[in-house]
C-alpha cells in the first residue's frame with residue numbers, strides 16, 4: 001500500500017468545535033483498541049528500566065491524556081519526571097495537569113508548531129522524546145526534517161504510529177461500531193494511509209554510527225520506532 005498524506009479534519013477544526021471535542025474523546029477509544037498506552041509504557045520501561053528519564057517531551061501531545069495514562073502505569077516506579085507537552089493547540093486541561101501532579105510528575109505544556117519548537121535552542125536536552133499518532137501527519141521531506149531536528153535535541157526518540165496495512169484500514173472502517181464520530185472515522189482512514197511499515201522511519205532518521213535504531217509492528221494496528229544514541233545507552 002503506497003503511503004499517502006492528506007490533511008486531517010481534526011487539524012482543521014477549531015479546538016472548541018463540538019465535533020473536534022468529541023473526536024478527541026474518540027481518540028481515547030482508538031488508543032484502547034490500538035493498545036497505545038501499554039505499547040508506549042513498555043517501550044519506555046524497557047529502554048530506561050528502573051532509572052527513569054528526568055524529562056519526557058511529547059511532540060503533538062494533544063490533550064495529554066494518552067501520556068497521562070502512560071505516566072499512571074509507570075509512576076509506581078518512576079517519580080518526579082518532568083513532562084513537556086508540545087502541541088500547536090492549547091488542549092491540556094487543569095484536570096489532566098492535576099492528575100500528573102498527583103503522581104509527582106511536573107508538567108509543562110507548550111503551544112507551538114513542532115518545527116518552531118524543535119528549532120529553538122533549549123537549556124537542557126530531553127532525555128526522551130515521544131510521538132504518538134503524530135509523525136504520520138507529515139510527508140517525507142517534513143518528516144525527515146522533524147527527525148533530524150529531534151536527533152539534535154534528545155538522546156532517545158520513541159514513536160507509536162498507525163501501521164499501514166489492509167488490516168488497519170479495515171479496522172478504521174469499523175470505528176462506527178464503537179460510536180466514533182464522522183471526524184474520527186475520516187481521520188482514522190487517512191491516518192492509516194499515512195502510517196508506516198517496514199523501516200520507513202529508520203530510513204529518515206539521520207544516518208550515523210552513533211545511533212541504535214529499530215522499527216517493528218506492535219499490537220494489532222501499531223508501528224513503533226526507536227532511536228537511541230549509543231553513548232546514552234546504559235548497559
Ligand SMILES: C[S@@+](CC[C@H](N)C(=O)[O-])C[C@H]1O[C@@H](n2cnc3c(N)ncnc32)[C@H](O)[C@@H]1O
Pocket residue numbers: 011027059060061062063064066086087088089112113114115131132133134137
Ligand atoms: C491525532 S492527534 C494525537 C494526539 C496525541 N498524541 C494522542 O495520541 O492522543 C495529533 C496532534 O498533533 C497536533 N499537531 C499537528 N500538527 C502539528 C504541528 N505542526 N505542530 C504541533 N502540533 C501539531 C494536533 O494539534 C493534534 O493535537
